[in-house]
């Protein structure tokens with residue numbers, strides 16, 4: 001095992017290969033590779049070997065895999081001065097390109113995100129899309145944001161006269177959706193806003209990536225009730241929100257709160273004061289005949305004097321059978337065992353107009369801890385879902401019209417009601433003005449939840465002076481939402497109302513440059529550069545967060561700073577990992593760190609100052625205590 005901390009982001013193909021080998025151990029070759037012939041055999045008839053394939057294709061699709069598989073050599077630099085409650089919050093706002101950010105988040109957030117909401121550029125002809133997608137990289141980002149080269153390249157828009165108008169959009173979306181899926185929990189869900197321009201492509205694309213069986217719905221959202229008057233023949237009032245699950249059988253989808261009228265149906269109260277309504281025990285609608293479920297046709301006994309119920313025959317009780325309104329034999333909704341188990345929920349009534357007894361079930365407004373909800377419908381229409389509401393919300397918060405077409409926070413609150421449990425993480429990697437953070441913070445306030453958000457936003461220039469980039473709008477809008485909520489309630493419940501800002505940049509460590517020649521002179525020149533391999537101007541905090549990210553710790557993890565034998569060390573997760581970035585290590589201080597018995601310890605290579613004996617001794621000291629020893 002090498003002592004060098006692996007500074008690359010997660011190796012995606014390697015992960016997928018391991019996953020496949022876990023599923024089909026029989027296809028592993030001696031060298032740990034996949035035997036595809038055996039895999040075909042293992043899958044029996046299910047392999048389609050024909051040349052003509054069903055599916056969406058476009059120029060550049062196969063090159064998308066290169067974009068997915070090239071690991072990121074970037075890092076995320078913390079910016080505490082732009083954050084709110086940096087030390088305690090678990091929310092993140094990442095400024096940078098989302099493809100790189102999604103790669104960098106893989107190690108720490110794989111399988112941790114419950115819900116993703118994205119509102120990518122609709123490709124209207126005015127949106128910025130990277131011009132050269134297959135070779136898109138950290139370098140492209142740095143050039144566009146003016147971090148390398150003379151000055152920033154222009155962010156130009158993808159126009160519909162471009163010969164590759166749709167392909168460019170698809171090349172941009174494919175790798176991002178692919179990587180996003182890996183971040184979702186098994187019960188996770190993704191929501192994607194889109195309009196008529198790309199909905200056909202996005203439906204096919206997302207079904208390909210998530211699996212057709214995991215499609216949940218395409219919601220029509222009435223986003224512009226007045227209708228778009230610039231349309232030629234029909235004024236469009238809606239756009240779409242596509243919803244897909246990572247695994248439809250594992251997902252839990254929340255419902256909408258009841259309307260006042262619906263809640264009013266639960267007008268009866270039991271002796272505990274809990275509201276309920278009565279539902280007939282007889283099955284209504286389809287499959288409601290005796291022959292449909294003969295085991296659910298049986299008598300339930302009622303005592304006429306006090307209407308008490310028995311499932312078994314008792315003297316003085318009369319048998320009641322499920323009878324359809326046309327007089328034919330029906331069936332109950334419950335089997336006999338369930339009736340015995342939940343007998344206290346059954347109620348009998350005399351139906352006077354028929355002079356017959358019937359059986360009902362008590363249906364409570366609140367079941368256990370859970371407030372009753374109704375299923376969301378496939379058309380979302382209501383005053384507060386529209387874009388005008390969203391625009392007003394942002395304008396009144398940031399006192400500027402710098403953001404065009406933000407979504408309504410009410411729309412995303414309802415998406416969160418469907419996809420996000422009370423303590424889960426929501427991710428939005430096309431964050432715009434930060435509406436998703438607004439929605440999460442609002443919903444937490446409404447129901448006392450503790451949901452978290454991760455936003456990613458490009459510092460796309462706005463050509464304005466009040467907010468020079470969209471990322472500036474994101475951060476300021478969320479700051480102002482937090483202030484507003486705190487002013488309203490003083491944050492009595494101590495909810496997480498903060499965020500840590502991180503910015504995408506080149507790794508803190510200059511990589512070994514493979515393009516430099518291999519002659520002894522070249523190698524000795526590289527080694528010289530590498531003696532001080534930390535990039536100039538980077539702080540210990542910068543290095544620390546790169547170590548966390550690349551060791552698979554979430555960026556929100558609490559970090560404690562300690563002094564041990566005169567050296568500053570960072571203690572992660574109550575001392576599980578200790579990081580020492582001191583440049584003048586000696587054996588007593590190394591030993592003092594080792595004696596704290598972390599599971600893993602990370603030192604800076606420069607700390608050993610070329611003293612190989614010290615490094616070997618440090619490694620031995622760790623080995624003696626079963627501590628993983630790493631240097632960066």
Ligand SMILES: C[S@@+](CC[C@H](N)C(=O)[O-])C[C@H]1O[C@@H](n2cnc3c(N)ncnc32)[C@H](O)[C@@H]1O
Nearest residue numbers: 097098119406407430431432433435457458460
């Ligand atoms: C339609 S807007 C999102 C609006 C957002 N839902 C709101 O309510 O404000 C899309 C955003 O994605 C951003 N974006 C485009 N390409 C990006 C990329 N590669 N990485 C990160 N953000 C990107 C754009 O700057 C733009 O702000």
